[in-house]
Amino acid sequence: MTALQEITTREAESASGPSRDWLHFAVRNKKLVIGTLIILLFLCIGVFGPLLARSGSAYDFVGPRMEPPSSEFWFGTTLFGQDIFAQFVYGVRNAFMVGLFGGGVAAIVGMVVGFLAGYRGGWVDEVLSMITNVVLVLPSLAVLIVVNAYLGIRSIPAQALFIGLTMWPWAARAIRAQTFSLRSRDFVDLARLSGSGTGRIIAREIAPNMSSYLVMMFILMFGGAILTAASLDFIGLGPTEGVSLGLMLQHASVNSALPLGLWWWFVPPGAAITALVGAMYVANVGLDEVFNPKLREM
């Protein structure tokens, strides 16, 4: 088995393109499979859950107050008689929105900065690296608190946008380092000799060779965006329109749900965030093992 793996990896490297072997290891990697299943489960909750929930706003007062979970109210009701299941499914849906959008913005900015700095080098690299490091050193939540407090963020996409704009340096730094090591390879030289421009070389030669890396980066930032959004919501700087898991936590906490014994109000949103983000981290390690043969457990 060990020998076989060595051969396949060597082939994959010499082909210098994406190989189909990774699928073989992907379905056999427990971490990746379990993590992906949990993420898919939550994706289903976010996509189809709202169809099962009562119609109308998740903040409507539809039931008796402080009702524990029952067949009618699956997750119980809040102090004011709102349906927690409805809030939960919309919250999960919006968590995916924040992750996708916030992580996406961070990935795009990080890729542009990282590729340019790593490929161009010289003063472009100096300037971009300095900017990256400055944003990296600034404590992002503190910046977000000041910005959100003044601007009064209304919608979830706006919140995600600002989160993405503070998170990109992580990606930029890592991508820069990877690009740095790839740019002096023979195939990049060849592309340069045949007259390809910077954009084309980055898109055609460099990016595909670190595609696994980019995917993993995005997953990590996806999870990070969800956690940051939850913190902002909890402080009271969440979106004023819409439901989110962090806002649920905040409402539950402000109305002292736990001291009143309303655990069904406080536990599900936090558990969902933990499970979703944790699944992403675990799937990420799984991916790492699939793409990087050295890490595979033999």
Place this chain on the structure above:
Amino acid sequence: MRRYFGRKLLLYGLTFFVAVTINWMIPRFMPGDPVSTMLARRTVNDPAAYEQMRVYYSDLFGLDKPIWEQYLNFWGSLLQGDFGISVWAFPTPVGSVILSALPYTLALVIPAVLLSWVVGNWFGAFAARRKLLDSAVLPVGYLLTAMPYMWLAALLAWVLGVVTGWFPFAGGYSFSRTPELTWPFIQDLIMHWVLPFLSLFLVALGGWAIGMRNMIIYELDSDYSNYLGALGAPNRLIRRYAFRNAMLPQITGLALQLGVIVAGAVVTEIVFAYPGLGLTILRAIQNLDFFLLQGVFLFIVVGVLIANFVIDVVYLLVDPRTRIGVA
């Protein structure tokens, strides 16, 4: 070495400059009038007092002067340690509101960060490549890092505070006590400190353990480990070398995680109503006290920069390559 510090200090100076500029820019370039928004929430019965506050804050923003002069004035008062006067705690200066909250935050964050780092690294190094332990440390570690700080904090407050009643779960000390240097008060202070500390410690622990575990596995696969193994060196020795090499990225990681730690401390303090900077932020937001908020922001940035510098010095001591200018 001089180059190493030169670059770092340039970076920190630039970061501070950017932070101050953000602080100055946001209230001036956002839509609306910051002074009236800020005072709108404030129910001041006496019209004369309201007018006095309005004049004071308008003057502080200095909106009638040219932009560049506003900017220079902002720096001028900042360098004199003048952050303005808090709206929430009027007429206490922002500086003293922050200074009275600062010890609580430091007493909470510094032990939590250092202990979680040490214990987490130890756990991770111990678990790496040890099948049974590893399969326990890894999932628990991921669970802990993925947890929102406030969620774990509130659960701890509930279980160890409300249900069992072992620890107080709100405030920095009991309401019935006045701060004084006596043993019962210090005991009270420590009891109130336990739960916020524990929740910060636990969430951070997972990340360090996982990071160290992964680094050790990586180092044990490297050439020098294989070579040592081939020479017949005992496993303990190889692991010790691996550990020393794996420490370096963990030290860098500590610097990179400072922002996350700040975020965790803020929400944890809010859960436990612990009277540090996090709770001050909450009060500032609830009362639209922008001066207080900006003051806390600058304090946090300066704190993070100082911590970064300390970590740089430690790195210099630990990694000889930085001293001779190789890395």
